[in-house]
Amino acid sequence: MNLKQLDDKTLVFNLQNKVRLEPKTGLDIIEYIEEVFRRRLFSDYHCKSINAFCIKILGYSPAEAARKINACRLIQDIPEAKKMIGTGDINQTIASNFQSFINNENKYRTNPIAITEKKTILNELKGKSCNEAERLLAEKSQAPQKPTHETKKKIKNNRVSIHFTMDESEYEQLTEKMEEFGASSIEELFIKMRKALDTKKEIRKYSKKKPDNIKSRNVPAMVKRKVFARDKNKCVICGSKRNLELDHITPISVGGLTVESNLRITCKFCNTRNAIVFLGQNKMNRFINR
Ligand SMILES: [Zn+2]
Numbered sequence: 001m002n003l004k005q006l007d008d009k010t011l012v013f014n015l016q017n018k019v020r021l022e023p024k025t026g027l028d029i030i031e032y033i034e035e036v037f038r039r040r041l042f043s044d045y046h047c048k049s050i051n052a053f054c055i056k057i058l059g060y061s062p063a064e065a066a067r068k069i070n071a072c073r074l075i076q077d078i079p080e081a082k083k084m085i086g087t088g089d090i091n092q093t094i095a096s097n098f099q100s101f102i103n104n105e106n107k108y109r110t111n112p113i114a115i116t117e118k119k120t121i122l123n124e125l126k127g128k129s130c131n132e133a134e135r136l137l138a139e140k141s142q143a144p145q146k147p148t149h150e151t152k153k154k155i156k157n158n159r160v161s162i163h164f165t166m167d168e169s170e171y172e173q174l175t176e177k178m179e180e181f182g183a184s185s186i187e188e189l190f191i192k193m194r195k196a197l198d199t200k201k202e203i204r205k206y207s208k209k210k211p212d213n214i215k216s217r218n219v220p221a222m223v224k225r226k227v228f229a230r231d232k233n234k235c236v237i238c239g240s241k242r243n244l245e246l247d248h249i250t251p252i253s254v255g256g257l258t259v260e261s262n263l264r265i266t267c268k269f270c271n272t273r274n275a276i277v278f279l280g281q282n283k284m285n286r287f288i289n290r
Pocket residue numbers: 043047048235236237238239240266267268269270271
């Protein structure tokens with residue numbers, strides 16, 4: 001069945017039924033979730049993200065929701081993975097762990113992990129148990145070991161004691177910064193760096209003054225502040241406080257103005273969903289990235 005041809009309601013109805021009857025390796029559920037994400041349809045259900053949709057509307061646990069979404073990303077990236085999940089060559093947990101591995105490697109490697117390497121690793125994962133797969137991925141990883149959990153404890157006189165470990169070379173670089181900032185301890189360095197950042201932000205804020213133009217897409221800082229305050233710093237559709245954007249209620253492309261009454265706060269996803277409803281999926285596809 002081509003999911004792209006289903007209407008919004010049928011898509012979600014079918015998906016909910018499939019979740020109820022789900023066998024452990026249900027590949028088509030992942031395909032349905034992928035389609036819900038492509039349409040940003042979770043916004044219609046007042047969900048802040050596809051993750052929230054999986055938990056609230058489909059009833060998954062947070063861990064299961066994360067597994068599904070990771071598996072979804074993997075098959076978008078490597079279509080071969082779809083077949084392998086379908087035939088049971090790799091299970092969804094391994095698919096999900098592999099996607100987390102890719103995300104993590106991409107953060108640390110100079111170049112993103114190449115598609116050929118992804119495919120090679122995917123083939124090596126074939127038929128492995130979860131433990132074996134975990135060991136294999138650990139061997140392939142070039143990312144530094146994860147830092148140990150950071151602990152924080154309140155002590156006397158409104159002070160907190162923080163304990164964490166870090167890479168030795170990072171520590172050396174920090175001690176070099178101590179000299180640059182005239183700090184005599186790491187604590188003093190952090191405080192001075194924080195102050196320097198705040199000053200930099202202030203300078204940027206006041207050096208950007210431009211004349212107001214209500215036909216421009218740029219929203220003057222004053223208007224922006226008013227709209228954010230009016231909408232209480234959250235998405236007016238789903239209530240999310242993350243990835244907030246200023247949305248032109250009547251789009252600029254059809255004559256909407258950059259004035260307070262034509263602006264509202266939405267999250268990135270609700271904004272995209274509106275655009276899909278307003279302009280159509282086909283027009284929006286080129287702006288929708290994963
Ligand atoms: Zn939203």
